[in-house]
Amino acid sequence: MFINGKSYSVTQAPETRLIDLLRDHLKLTGTKEGCGEGECGACSIILNGRLVNSCLILVGQIKDEDKITTIEGVEKTTLGRKIQRSFVKAGAVQCGFCIPGMVMASYALLKKKRDVTKGEIIEGLSGNLCRCTGYKKIIEAVEGATK
Numbered sequence: 001m002f003i004n005g006k007s008y009s010v011t012q013a014p015e016t017r018l019i020d021l022l023r024d025h026l027k028l029t030g031t032k033e034g035c036g037e038g039e040c041g042a043c044s045i046i047l048n049g050r051l052v053n054s055c056l057i058l059v060g061q062i063k064d065e066d067k068i069t070t071i072e073g074v075e076k077t078t079l080g081r082k083i084q085r086s087f088v089k090a091g092a093v094q095c096g097f098c099i100p101g102m103v104m105a106s107y108a109l110l111k112k113k114r115d116v117t118k119g120e121i122i123e124g125l126s127g128n129l130c131r132c133t134g135y136k137k138i139i140e141a142v143e144g145a146t147k
Contacts, residue, residue: 001066003028004073014060019043021059022070030071030100034129041128042097044104045070051108051127071100074107083107083145090141094132101128106142114146 001008003026012021022028022045031054034042038053045054046069062068074080083106086092093099102125109116109124116124121142122135130138 001062001064001068003068004070004076010059012059014058016059017055018045018057018059018062018068019054022054022068028070028072030075032097032100034097034101039129040098041101041105044101044128046074046104046108051105053127071104074104077107079110079145080107083110083142086144087138087141090137090144092137092141094130098128098130098132102130102138106145109142110145116142116146118143 001010003022008026010021010025012025019031019033022031023033031045032042033055034040036055038056041053043054044051046052047057048067075084080103083103087099087103105125105128109121113120118139121139125135125138125142
């Protein structure tokens, strides 16, 4: 498998969750575990171009050729840095726990289409929950990253 562009060969048990591989074994701790049930989006990653919840993926499901991008990989991209700066500028960060997942969802959305509408942003973030605040500033941050 390739994680953030680097090739990895893992020896974890096939029933190991991908989030546990990333955080505990590879020390890519930017991906957070919220609910562990795929409901909150805190553990969002990009797997072969698709936004997915890493708490629901088992290592045994990952193939050698699969490409995984975590928040650590996104933050190295121009678009990822732009999104992060926009989150800070908009004041969209409270406790910060959901932010990696929100940034991942924003990145996946804006990677496909840069001129998104507010409705598309709301839909793109719909799989991510924030327990600290409303979503107004988060939506504004994504809108800011499109400019």
